[in-house]
Amino acid sequence: MLKASNISSFLLCLFLILPLYKNAWILFSQSSGYLPPYVYPVTLTAGTTVRGVLNWNTANDLDLYFYSTGVDLLSRSTFLTRQFSSSAKPEILTYTVATTGTYYLRPDVFSSSTVPNPYQLDIYKNGILT
Numbered sequence: 001m002l003k004a005s006n007i008s009s010f011l012l013c014l015f016l017i018l019p020l021y022k023n024a025w026i027l028f029s030q031s032s033g034y035l036p037p038y039v040y041p042v043t044l045t046a047g048t049t050v051r052g053v054l055n056w057n058t059a060n061d062l063d064l065y066f067y068s069t070g071v072d073l074l075s076r077s078t079f080l081t082r083q084f085s086s087s088a089k090p091e092i093l094t095y096t097v098a099t100t101g102t103y104y105l106r107p108d109v110f111s112s113s114t115v116p117n118p119y120q121l122d123i124y125k126n127g128i129l130t
Contacts, residue, residue, distance in 0.1 A: 039073050040105045042123055042130065044097045049126055052105045054083070055090035056119040061110040064091045064121075069102050076108070084110065 044050055054064040063084040071078040080103075083093035097103060109117055123130050 038107060040121065040123060041102050042105065042125070043102050044125065045100045046098060047096065049094060049096040050103065050105075051124040051127075052083075052093045053090050053122040053124070054093075054107055054119060055121075056117060058117055060117050061087075062091065062117060062119060063108045063110045064093045065106045065108055066093055066095050067104040067106065069104075073104055073106060 042050060050066070052064050052066065054062060056062050061084075063082055065076070065079045065082045067073055067079050076082075081093060081095050083091040085091065093105070105121065105123060107119055107121060
């Protein structure tokens, strides 16, 4: 069983290291609904179109969720939009925001026969890779 201090240390390392590796493959070994989730914040101004491109190299079914600030980021029911299919790769989510703020993209393991699930998430603002 993981201790809270171990999870906190892991998350701190993750948030310090991940921004250095644009276009890197990330290992996602969590089952849906378990902590820690991999949540990617993105600050957007009103009228900006965000596009998330989620790709993976296993037979698993991954989905991509898009959330606004102030909602449960682990829930499958509080999202603004999501992209899901049982077989299509990559999952491509596109959304134009109406208000300025911080939004969140979250990959989710819908079903998995293999753990971990390496994935790559590219995030675009108005067509420019961030």
